[in-house]
Amino acid sequence: MKHLLGTEGLSAKTATAVLNTADNLKRTLLGREVHKLPTLRGRTVVTMFYENSTRTRASFEIAGKWMSADVVNVSASGSSVGKGESLRDTALTLSAAGADCVVIRHPASGAAQRLAHWLHAEGTAVVNAGDGMHEHPTQALLDAATLRERLGPLDGRRVAIVGDVLHSRVARSNVHLLSTLGAEVVLVAPPTLLPVGVASWPVAVSHTLDAELPSLDAIMMLRVQAERMHGGFFPSAREYSITYGLSEARQAMLPEHAVVLHPGPMLRGMEIASAVADSPRAAITEQVHNGVHVRMAVLYHLLAGEEATP
Amino acid sequence: MTALLIKGVRPYGEGDPVDMLVRDGVLSEIGPNLAADGMRMLDAAGLVALPGFVDLHTHLREPGREDAETIESGSRAAALGGYTAVFAMANTDPVTDNAVIAEHVWRRGQAIGLVDVHPVGAVTVGLDGAKLAELGTMAASAAAVRMFSDDGYCVDDPLIMRRALEYSVALDAVIAQHAEEPRLTAGAQAHEGERAARLGLAGWPPSAEETIVARDCLLAEHAGGRLHICHVSSAGTVEVLRWAKDRRDVWVSAEVTPHHLLLTDERLTSYDPVNKVNPPLRTAADVKALRSALADGAIDCVATDHAPHAPQDKDCEWSQAKPGMLGLQTALSIVVETMQVAGLLDWRGVARVMSERPAEIAGLADHGRPLEVGEPANLALVDPDARWTVRGEQLASVAGNTPYDGMELMARVVGTVLRGRVTAGQERIAG
Amino acid sequence: MASRSRGAANSAGGRELLSAGDVARTIARMAHQIIEKTTLDAEHKPPVVLLGIPTRGTSLAARLRERITEFSGVDVPAGALDITLYRDDLRRRPNRPLAEISLPETGIDEALVILVDDVLFSGRTIRAALDALRDHGRPSAVQLAVLVDRGHRELPIRADYVGKNVPTSRDEDVVVRLADVDGADGVVVRGGRR
Numbered sequence: 001m002k003h004l005l006g007t008e009g010l011s012a013k014t015a016t017a018v019l020n021t022a023d024n025l026k027r028t029l030l031g032r033e034v035h036k037l038p039t040l041r042g043r044t045v046v047t048m049f050y051e052n053s054t055r056t057r058a059s060f061e062i063a064g065k066w067m068s069a070d071v072v073n074v075s076a077s078g079s080s081v082g083k084g085e086s087l088r089d090t091a092l093t094l095s096a097a098g099a100d101c102v103v104i105r106h107p108a109s110g111a112a113q114r115l116a117h118w119l120h121a122e123g124t125a126v127v128n129a130g131d132g133m134h135e136h137p138t139q140a141l142l143d144a145a146t147l148r149e150r151l152g153p154l155d156g157r158r159v160a161i162v163g164d165v166l167h168s169r170v171a172r173s174n175v176h177l178l179s180t181l182g183a184e185v186v187l188v189a190p191p192t193l194l195p196v197g198v199a200s201w202p203v204a205v206s207h208t209l210d211a212e213l214p215s216l217d218a219i220m221m222l223r224v225q226a227e228r229m230h231g232g233f234f235p236s237a238r239e240y241s242i243t244y245g246l247s248e249a250r251q252a253m254l255p256e257h258a259v260v261l262h263p264g265p266m267l268r269g270m271e272i273a274s275a276v277a278d279s280p281r282a283a284i285t286e287q288v289h290n291g292v293h294v295r296m297a298v299l300y301h302l303l304a305g306e307e308a309t310p
Numbered sequence: 311m312t313a314l315l316i317k318g319v320r321p322y323g324e325g326d327p328v329d330m331l332v333r334d335g336v337l338s339e340i341g342p343n344l345a346a347d348g349m350r351m352l353d354a355a356g357l358v359a360l361p362g363f364v365d366l367h368t369h370l371r372e373p374g375r376e377d378a379e380t381i382e383s384g385s386r387a388a389a390l391g392g393y394t395a396v397f398a399m400a401n402t403d404p405v406t407d408n409a410v411i412a413e414h415v416w417r418r419g420q421a422i423g424l425v426d427v428h429p430v431g432a433v434t435v436g437l438d439g440a441k442l443a444e445l446g447t448m449a450a451s452a453a454a455v456r457m458f459s460d461d462g463y464c465v466d467d468p469l470i471m472r473r474a475l476e477y478s479v480a481l482d483a484v485i486a487q488h489a490e491e492p493r494l495t496a497g498a499q500a501h502e503g504e505r506a507a508r509l510g511l512a513g514w515p516p517s518a519e520e521t522i523v524a525r526d527c528l529l530a531e532h533a534g535g536r537l538h539i540c541h542v543s544s545a546g547t548v549e550v551l552r553w554a555k556d557r558r559d560v561w562v563s564a565e566v567t568p569h570h571l572l573l574t575d576e577r578l579t580s581y582d583p584v585n586k587v588n589p590p591l592r593t594a595a596d597v598k599a600l601r602s603a604l605a606d607g608a609i610d611c612v613a614t615d616h617a618p619h620a621p622q623d624k625d626c627e628w629s630q631a632k633p634g635m636l637g638l639q640t641a642l643s644i645v646v647e648t649m650q651v652a653g654l655l656d657w658r659g660v661a662r663v664m665s666e667r668p669a670e671i672a673g674l675a676d677h678g679r680p681l682e683v684g685e686p687a688n689l690a691l692v693d694p695d696a697r698w699t700v701r702g703e704q705l706a707s708v709a710g711n712t713p714y715d716g717m718e719l720m721a722r723v724v725g726t727v728l729r730g731r732v733t734a735g736q737e738r739i740a741g
Numbered sequence: 742m743a744s745r746s747r748g749a750a751n752s753a754g755g756r757e758l759l760s761a762g763d764v765a766r767t768i769a770r771m772a773h774q775i776i777e778k779t780t781l782d783a784e785h786k787p788p789v790v791l792l793g794i795p796t797r798g799t800s801l802a803a804r805l806r807e808r809i810t811e812f813s814g815v816d817v818p819a820g821a822l823d824i825t826l827y828r829d830d831l832r833r834r835p836n837r838p839l840a841e842i843s844l845p846e847t848g849i850d851e852a853l854v855i856l857v858d859d860v861l862f863s864g865r866t867i868r869a870a871l872d873a874l875r876d877h878g879r880p881s882a883v884q885l886a887v888l889v890d891r892g893h894r895e896l897p898i899r900a901d902y903v904g905k906n907v908p909t910s911r912d913e914d915v916v917v918r919l920a921d922v923d924g925a926d927g928v929v930v931r932g933g934r935r
Contacts, residue, residue: 001836008508017838024839028826034876039826067826087627108627109499109510110581117582132629134510169510195507196515300826305836 001301003116003126006135007177021297022145040069043303046099050076050106056129060103063295088118095122101303103127109134125302133167139263140173142294146283147218150259155182160212162188163222163271166195170263175203186212192233209244213253220261221246221271241270251276259283315346319354321681323657332687335729340683353738354691360661362394362688364668364677366565367613374403378709379618385424387706389733391638392690392723393425395677400432401462407432407443409451416453424733431455433474437463449481456673459486461540466492475535484536487526494518499629501590505575514590516544523547527554527562539564541615543589545599552608563671565613566600568637568644583624583631584713604663605654611667614641618709636712639705643719691725698722755931758907764926767904772808774902781815787881790852791819794870795840798858800919818845827869854880859917861887864898891915
């Protein structure tokens with residue numbers, strides 16, 4: 001693995017290796033007072049966030065620091081980025097300054113892939129921390145890690161992804177990774193929030209949440225962004241919540257063992273009832289916790305291996 | 311000007327090679343083994359002669375973005391591509407929405423002298439779709455503007471479009487529509503379909519083009535006027551055009567770009583904005599429909615939509631990149647590959663779609679003429695057996711944003727003659 | 742280094758250093774030495790913990806534990822200490838999956854930890870193991886047991902218990918095979934300039 005740009009095309013072998021490493025790291029660090037491993041000592045990880053995301057950035061920063069990497073944060077405001085410097089120039093500058101890995105969050109789909117292209121000659125690894133509506137691979141990996149902890153192997157498990165699939169990079173990354181790992185994925189959303197062309201995805205599609213609930217092993221609720229509510233994608237927040245929200249009554253229709261996931265930040269009362277988010281079947285805080293170990297594992301696989309991995 | 315003898319060329323790729331004698335900008339004699347005493351000779355052995363090409367859709371960027379293209383560099387690219395007349399779109403800075411800019415563009419083109427640069431006038435002031443520009447003044451200017459377009463933007467207000475079509479009747483002009491319903495393409499980045507869905511790019515649905523084309527055909531039927539549809543990109547638009555042309559009394563013509571004849575949205579997986587263009591690259595089924603429409607006349611002609619962009623506007627993130635690609639120097643090769651080699655058009659057909667029909671649509675009397683004695687000597691000389699590899703930096707345009715970079719193309723324009731003057735291929739001249 | 746000294750079961754061949762019988766006898770002898778040197782059966786001594794370095798060190802530690810229990814009647818806890826994350830040569834090797842770390846429930850604080858590995862070569866693996874140990878607790882002392890010491894140390898490290906000292910040249914491979922990992926016991930030397 002030279003970069004982590006997406007889960008599409010990520011082999012089951014590689015994905016499983018990363019997840020196993022994450023498990024191992026989690027166990028290694030369990031109960032230890034010192035959460036520091038010397039593995040990436042002397043390596044420099046730069047995070048470039050062109051969108052605000054406290055949680056993802058913090059997770060990457062902690063992951064890097066726990067592996068003893070030097071972590072440098074560049075944000076779009078208060079830097080040359082804010083002065084109109086192009087992404088390409090910023091990236092080349094940081095790479096020339098010695099970055100071994102660039103973690104990028106960007107509103108443009110494909111930005112991470114472009115970055116990898118520009119940095120090809122420098123050998124700098126690129127991690128996509130979310131690009132537009134395209135992918136957010138570490139989120140999918142931490143979701144998979146969380147589901148594996150709760151459910152064991154994902155082969156044959158049925159996972160619903162509910163909500164704004166159209167605009168969601170989390171949904172895309174999860175569709176690819178979960179199906180690669182052998183799970184059945186069903187997308188549940190109003191037709192206006194499903195992309196044209198979804199028929200070619202390795203998923204089932206449903207517009208009726210209630211019909212899906214009894215057969216699920218896990219359900220992932222996507223955030224409904226405020227701008228969608230005003231964009232005419234559905235008539236009203238109330239109707240959305242009634243039709244696609246995970247209420248307590250709906251939660252009761254899930255099998256006993258089924259897990260509830262949410263990539264956060266949640267809109268309680270909108271896509272998920274507060275009581276459901278706080279229920280034992282919700283794995284939302286585990287997701288955040290696993291995020292650090294998964295990102296440590298990703299950095300390990302990208303930076304700790306031989307430079308010219310075949 | 312001394313006479314020029316073009317030796318051993320096959321007009322329309324037909325029959326035995328002949329010589330063409332050009333005197334005073336006119337084809338004065340055509341036949342085998344013409345006497346060559348003392349004249350300049352152009353060795354055209356093995357070449358096919360076609361009437362000089364006419365491009366209804368070119369962006370020359372001057373005035374405003376001379377860092378991407380100038381009238382001079384664009385003229386050179388046009389001549390090297392076999393063009394003898396090009397129509398320069400109005401979306402310059404300032405916009406060509408008045409006679410002053412139009413005359414500047416026209417005169418600059420004539421001063422350079424490599425190709426007739428006809429300015430396209432804006433339909434509305436500042437291309438903002440709200441108020442008709444002074445179409446009559448532009449038509450009456452030295453530039454004699456006969457084609458109006460807000461290209462880059464759709465004239466989406468149906469009332470403005472109706473007025474433009476009506477008003478243009480008195481000017482014997484054509485309104486060229488960039489068909490894109492803006493409400494359906496807000497933020498659009500790629501053909502709405504399987505590829506865009508996976509890449510997370512906001513979709514540009516074909517229906518955004520088709521609804522405007524259908525609407526405008528009905529408006530043109532009702533209001534009169536001549537409608538030209540720019541860069542048709544979808545199979546659905548082809549169906550609408552067939553309906554309008556066959557079943558209704560509509561004066562409508564349409565163009566297709568070389569890139570829409572060859573490329574599909576498969577290209578987008580690299581996120582390299584060199585493939586970003588508006589309307590977007592679509593599917594293989596659309597490509598097939600566009601080719602057969604060009605073959606049977608449902609689409610009238612090929613226009614390049616030559617759109618140079620400076621590197622910083624292309625070597626960036628996809629959504630930040632400007633849409634458009636170079637086309638003048640590669641158009642013939644792409645048409646040969648997609649149409650002539652494929653058996654959909656013979657050389658006469660290539661002449662029709664590259665030269666004759668666009669000249670008719672734009673009302674150019676001295677371009678797109680038959681290769682006959684007494685006609686203007688506007689010629690494109692094509693080496694049908696050439697193989698060449700496209701290199702963006704070697705093209706004449708200031709910008710290098712060709713999607714064909716590194717590709718090997720077949721057939722190549724090796725000489726261009728504008729009213730008897732050799733504008734490309736001078737190196738073949740002897741004597 | 743370790744990657745050159747650890748061979749797979751199907752890559753036998755080369756000069757035999759220890760037969761299957763030799764390996765069993767060597768392990769037994771090392772068990773006796775550990776019992777003696779740590780005065781294991783005496784009272785008021787720090788508890789002894791065997792920590793194998795994966796993969797074959799873990800297996801060796803388990804076998805030493807069996808022998809020690811057999812000979813002394815004292816059950817010595819054994820575990821595994823993966824040192825991959827502490828290596829100083831990660832960039833020079835292909836990426837490898839992490840192995841288990843399993844420490845005894847009693848922990849290693851104030852214990853006498855005996856690190857167990859199959860081959861002692863440059864000493865870098867042991868240095869990494871010492872770094873890893875520091876992050877897991879504070880043993881009262883650390884000792885080292887290896888089945889084969891092949892020389893060529895790059896660090897001031899020596900083993901407390903050595904099954905067999907084997908002079909080698911740098912370009913040779915010492916291949917240790919153990920029954921539960923490789924199907925059979927044995928040690929061979931391969932390669933090198935003849």
